[in-house]
Amino acid sequence: MNPPFALKINRHGQCDIEIVWNDGLTSVHKARDLRLACSCAACVEEMTGHRIVRDEDVPADVQPLKISLVGRYGIHIQWSDGHTTGIYGFEYLKRLSLNPHD
Amino acid sequence: MTNTITEASILSALKEVRDPDLDRDIVSLGFVKNLKIDGGRVAFDIELTTPACPVRDVMKEDARKRVAALAGVQSVDIRMTSQVRSSFAAEGRADDGVRNIIAVASGKGGVGKSTVSANLAVALTKLGAKVGLMDADIYGPSIPTILGIKTHPSKQGERIIPVDAYGVKVISMGFFVADGEAAILRGPMLHKLMEQFLRGVEWGNLDYLIIDLPPGTGDVQLSLCQMTQLTGAVVVSTPQDVALRVAQKAIVMFKKLNCPVLGMVENMSHYVCGKCGHEDDIFGSGGAKTAASKLGIPFLGEIPLTTGLRKSADEGRPPLVSDPGSALSKNFTSIAEALAAQVSIRAMSPELSQETQINF
Numbered sequence: 001m002n003p004p005f006a007l008k009i010n011r012h013g014q015c016d017i018e019i020v021w022n023d024g025l026t027s028v029h030k031a032r033d034l035r036l037a038c039s040c041a042a043c044v045e046e047m048t049g050h051r052i053v054r055d056e057d058v059p060a061d062v063q064p065l066k067i068s069l070v071g072r073y074g075i076h077i078q079w080s081d082g083h084t085t086g087i088y089g090f091e092y093l094k095r096l097s098l099n100p101h102d
Numbered sequence: 103m104t105n106t107i108t109e110a111s112i113l114s115a116l117k118e119v120r121d122p123d124l125d126r127d128i129v130s131l132g133f134v135k136n137l138k139i140d141g142g143r144v145a146f147d148i149e150l151t152t153p154a155c156p157v158r159d160v161m162k163e164d165a166r167k168r169v170a171a172l173a174g175v176q177s178v179d180i181r182m183t184s185q186v187r188s189s190f191a192a193e194g195r196a197d198d199g200v201r202n203i204i205a206v207a208s209g210k211g212g213v214g215k216s217t218v219s220a221n222l223a224v225a226l227t228k229l230g231a232k233v234g235l236m237d238a239d240i241y242g243p244s245i246p247t248i249l250g251i252k253t254h255p256s257k258q259g260e261r262i263i264p265v266d267a268y269g270v271k272v273i274s275m276g277f278f279v280a281d282g283e284a285a286i287l288r289g290p291m292l293h294k295l296m297e298q299f300l301r302g303v304e305w306g307n308l309d310y311l312i313i314d315l316p317p318g319t320g321d322v323q324l325s326l327c328q329m330t331q332l333t334g335a336v337v338v339s340t341p342q343d344v345a346l347r348v349a350q351k352a353i354v355m356f357k358k359l360n361c362p363v364l365g366m367v368e369n370m371s372h373y374v375c376g377k378c379g380h381e382d383d384i385f386g387s388g389g390a391k392t393a394a395s396k397l398g399i400p401f402l403g404e405i406p407l408t409t410g411l412r413k414s415a416d417e418g419r420p421p422l423v424s425d426p427g428s429a430l431s432k433n434f435t436s437i438a439e440a441l442a443a444q445v446s447i448r449a450m451s452p453e454l455s456q457e458t459q460i461n462f
Contacts (some may be wrong), residue, residue: 003360009460022456067462071327073360075458087328090360 004094009075015063019093027097031063035079037096038086107139107174112146115168121150122157123443124450128165131450135183142176144169151450152309153184153230154442186231186309187449189333190457199307200234202333202445204364205326207356209348211242211317214369215338217415218405218437219314220248222336224420225431225438227269231309234264236299237274238326239316240285240292246276250418261304268423273303289321296325310445319355327359331457333445334364336402341368341389349390353397362454364402364444366394367437371404381406400444403437405430 005022012018015031035058036051038044043053059081066078074089116134117127128134128148137146148165150158162180169178188201206222208215216239223235237245245251249267254277256263264271275295279285287295305311313332316322326332335356339349349366356363368390373382384407394401405411411430414421421430448454 005360005456006458007456009458009462011462017462064462067460069331069458069460071329071359071361072331072457073327073358075460 004090005072006075006090006093009067015061017064017067019097021094021097025097027093029093029096032058032060034064034077034088034096035062035081035083038083038088039092040085040087042083042085107142107144107172109137109139111172112137112139112144112169115172116165118168119161119165121161123447124151128161136181142174143179144175144177145179145181147181147183150182150184151187151446152442153186154226154439155184156436156439158182184230187446189445189449189455190331200305200311201307201309202449203311203313203330204441204445205313205315205323205332205335205361206338207315207323207335207352208317208338209319209350209352210345213317213338213340213345213349214405215317216244216314217248217411218338218367218369219312220245220415221420221422221434222438222441223270223310223312224249224268224422225434226310226312226442228422228426229435229438229442231442232307233269234271234305234308234311235267235273236303236311236313237272237276238296238299238313238322240275240287240295240322241316243274243276243279244415245272245274245314247418248415249420255303258304260302262298262302263304268420271305271308273299292321293325293329296322296329300326300329310442319352323352323355324359327356327361332361333448334362336364336367336441337399338367338369339390339393340370340385341372341383341387342385343389345385346389346393350393350397353399362448363397363399364441364448365400366390367402368404370407373407376409400440402440402444403433405433405437 002022006019007022008020010018012028017029019027045052062079062081064077065080068076070076070087074087076087078084113129117129119128121128121131133148135147135149162182166178166180169175186201206215206219223233227233237243251265251267253265255265264273275285337349337352339345353363370385373384391401421428
């Protein structure tokens with residue numbers, strides 16, 4: 001089985017993201033949910049895995065300003081609230097697409 | 103009635119000629135170009151995917167024989183050309199003009215990775231490719247020594263112009279750190295440096311950019327795998343078990359980062375006595391070949407340990423330049439050809455050279 005690979009990253013609506021996967025599926029990720037799911041060290045406690053970033057820290061209309069590739073394994077999102085340290089691996093995005101509220 | 107040779111009949115004959123690495127016939131691969139029929143005289147080009155093709159002459163002769171056998175053909179004139187295919191699908195990339203980027207890695211130091219990188223770069227150049235060599239071994243940059251480089255890169259505005267060594271364009275940390283001094287750099291600085299070496303250097307049009315990584319699995323490797331979509335990595339090891347086990351860690355790292363592993367090279371495969379030619383397996387034997395096979399990675403070739411190679415590295419005269427007919431030069435040439443074949447296979451395969459398209 002091939003590891004998850006994003007073939008296309010498209011806009012969905014105003015500011016959400018649509019991913020077309022190598023397994024034939026397509027997933028849609030709402031901007032604010034994705035921002036809150038950032039797994040960088042400033043958003044998630046490295047040792048415990050507890051979420052540091054809180055709902056009230058992130059504006060309701062947060063959106064991706066720029067998306068770029070990180071090697072062949074993920075994307076980097078530059079967020080409108082100034083947050084730029086998150087790398088979203090394809091495996092992580094795939095997991096999110098299957099369980100959006102984990 | 104005269105026999106008129108048709109394009110269709112020529113292509114039909116050429117469909118029997120196959121590229122052994124890509125496992126397809128040269129017509130469906132689109133290699134046959136500029137076909138001209140003038141009475142009984144036929145002329146065409148066969149455009150390969152790399153100048154470093156060991157079966158070039160065999161293929162040419164095979165094509166010639168088949169076309170010559172057609173009724174009405176009096177002469178066949180074939181020109182073998184090459185156009186290295188890029189492993190990058192996307193246009194307008196930051197490293198414009200560079201068609202393939204290959205990292206040379208090792209699990210630990212002392213396996214001769216830099217000697218392999220340098221000689222691989224020279225071998226590819228001698229085979230006709232345009233090659234760049236980036237010495238990313240920040241703490242122990244040995245490429246300038248191995249290639250006998252005495253000059254420094256120049257600057258053109260903000261761009262760094264690489265140094266030429268035996269036809270290879272070279273950039274090394276060694277150029278920016280004075281002799282006797284050490285580069286003491288940590289994470290973020292290394293990342294910035296890699297960015298500058300990749301994007302701030304005037305590499306121009308390159309078929310292959312070889313990156314000599316530091317040993318192990320650290321910041322430089324991670325940064326490079328993030329900043330660019332490497333065509334793949336080559337892992338150098340000695341036959342010794344210890345070296346192999348550590349080499350496997352490097353391979354696991356690349357797999358985790360979704361970076362293709364193009365193959366393994368076994369350095370110091372055995373010692374050859376300069377006086378009597380006696381061979382001694384001082385580091386064990388065949389270890390890397392077995393490991394490559396177990397891991398499902400191509401084995402690109404082996405290089406023996408000889409005083410000659412060590413001397414050439416210390417004196418800055420690669421064997422391909424000082425003794426091109428030597429067995430050592432032939433080893434490096436065949437490894438270069440095997441590497442070029444792996445790169446071609448990736449570049450010509452849509453599944454293997456998949457790239458994420460960002461429409462945002």
